[in-house]
Amino acid sequence: MRRGVTEPLLSANGLGMIRGERVLFTGVGLSVAPGESLVLRGSNGAGKTTLLRILAGLTRPEAGEVTRNGLHHWFAHREGLKPHETPRTHLGLWAKAWGSDSDLDSVLVQMGLKRPADVPARYLSAGQRRRTALGRLLLEKRPIWMLDEPYTALDAEGRDLVLELIEDHLKSGGGMIAAIHGESGFVPTNEVVL
Amino acid sequence: MRPAPILSAFRQALGEAWAGGAGALLPLGFFAGAAVLVPLGIGTDPQTLRAVGPGILWVALALSSLVTLERIFQADTEDGALDLWLQTGAPASAIAGAKTFAHWLAAGLPLALLSPLLALMFQAEASTDLLRNAALYALGGLAFYFWGGVGAALSATVRRGGLLISLIALPLYVPTAIFGALSMTHGPGSESAPLFLAASTLFALAVAPFAMAAALRLAAD
Numbered sequence: 001m002r003r004g005v006t007e008p009l010l011s012a013n014g015l016g017m018i019r020g021e022r023v024l025f026t027g028v029g030l031s032v033a034p035g036e037s038l039v040l041r042g043s044n045g046a047g048k049t050t051l052l053r054i055l056a057g058l059t060r061p062e063a064g065e066v067t068r069n070g071l072h073h074w075f076a077h078r079e080g081l082k083p084h085e086t087p088r089t090h091l092g093l094w095a096k097a098w099g100s101d102s103d104l105d106s107v108l109v110q111m112g113l114k115r116p117a118d119v120p121a122r123y124l125s126a127g128q129r130r131r132t133a134l135g136r137l138l139l140e141k142r143p144i145w146m147l148d149e150p151y152t153a154l155d156a157e158g159r160d161l162v163l164e165l166i167e168d169h170l171k172s173g174g175g176m177i178a179a180i181h182g183e184s185g186f187v188p189t190n191e192v193v194l
Numbered sequence: 195m196r197p198a199p200i201l202s203a204f205r206q207a208l209g210e211a212w213a214g215g216a217g218a219l220l221p222l223g224f225f226a227g228a229a230v231l232v233p234l235g236i237g238t239d240p241q242t243l244r245a246v247g248p249g250i251l252w253v254a255l256a257l258s259s260l261v262t263l264e265r266i267f268q269a270d271t272e273d274g275a276l277d278l279w280l281q282t283g284a285p286a287s288a289i290a291g292a293k294t295f296a297h298w299l300a301a302g303l304p305l306a307l308l309s310p311l312l313a314l315m316f317q318a319e320a321s322t323d324l325l326r327n328a329a330l331y332a333l334g335g336l337a338f339y340f341w342g343g344v345g346a347a348l349s350a351t352v353r354r355g356g357l358l359i360s361l362i363a364l365p366l367y368v369p370t371a372i373f374g375a376l377s378m379t380h381g382p383g384s385e386s387a388p389l390f391l392a393a394s395t396l397f398a399l400a401v402a403p404f405a406m407a408a409a410l411r412l413a414a415d
């Protein structure tokens with residue numbers, strides 16, 4: 001595994017995980033430096049999401065340790081949207097919770113959510129819900145992005161949008177870890193195959 | 195420690211309690227319904243009603259608190275919001291405590307405010323200080339909601355966990371129910387009972403948030 005000269009934003013070594021009676025993975029080590037991207041690969045059920053949750057500190061690994069230098073953004077299958085929340089109220093809630101003062105309207109426009117901005121999530125399409133949750137990444141600048149299948153349910157335009165966001169983030173010295181099943185659309189700095 | 199996430203959790207839970215069609219009215223209806231049914235069941239003798247009234251209201255309050263508790267953490271677990279709350283950097287115990295407190299404010303406090311009206315139906319004596327009793331119901335209700343919150347957090351990943359919440363929470367309700375009911379009688383120990391009631395509530399406020407936090411971390415794991 002290649003290591004940057006700079007201090008890594010996130011590093012992990014010797015990670016091992018057991019689910020039930022099955023060993024998901026052992027001895028996983030990785031590191032992400034500023035400007036680097038890491039893609040987790042593996043078939044369904046290989047443990048990509050579990051590894052990502054371990055890196056985020058949500059799940060405790062059976063072995064190994066994770067070091068994060070800085071805050072991270074989390075974007076996963078379950079968007080964290082309540083049925084009665086609108087894109088505007090959802091992003092407003094998290095902007096407040098994180099103490100960020102970013103302009104909600106510009107985030108909504110950037111995510112292509114200007115029209116459904118005030119529509120409750122139960123009436124939104126899957127893609128619109130994903131876009132809403134992705135909008136959280138723009139509310140506050142955080143060095144590490146953790147994305148679990150960021151392209152799911154997005155149309156071609158949404159995919160391009162995510163790619164653009166990722167590129168901007170990496171260019172500005174951020175790091176990213178993503179579990180991606182198909183085509184990633186960019187050349188990752190590193191890959192971990194489970 | 196940044197207070198912003200905790201305040202947001204409080205506001206969000208408060209909004210949540212009223213979202214989707216007056217969910218907070220449900221315990222209120224249950225509380226009133228239970229209290230109205232009792233006189234029909236035990237007859238209308240004023241002496242009997244007066245004797246059992248405060249106790250019945252304590253039982254009704256305890257049971258009503260369980261009606262909506264299922265919702266406070268289960269939805270967050272299912273839609274992924276719990277993962278976000280656990281990653282705010284604020285202590286999970288403070289987030290859980292704020293959510294539970296908001297829930298009590300929306301669903302529990304109205305029960306206490308309704309209690310003077312129900313007490314009248316139980317032929318409360320004219321000398322009874324109904325506002326003092328309402329304050330005691332509010333105080334005890336707070337303990338009920340925090341213990342119930344522990345049950346809700348423990349059963350957050352269980353579908354239809356309502357029954358499980360009751361099984362976990364009801365034994366923890368015992369001290370509050372005892373001192374609460376005692377504080378409204380004239381028997382021995384009734385003078386100091388409000389203090390013991392307050393102590394049991396303070397104990398719940400001090401311990402329950404940490405138990406909820408541990409349970410929620412387990413639910414996310």
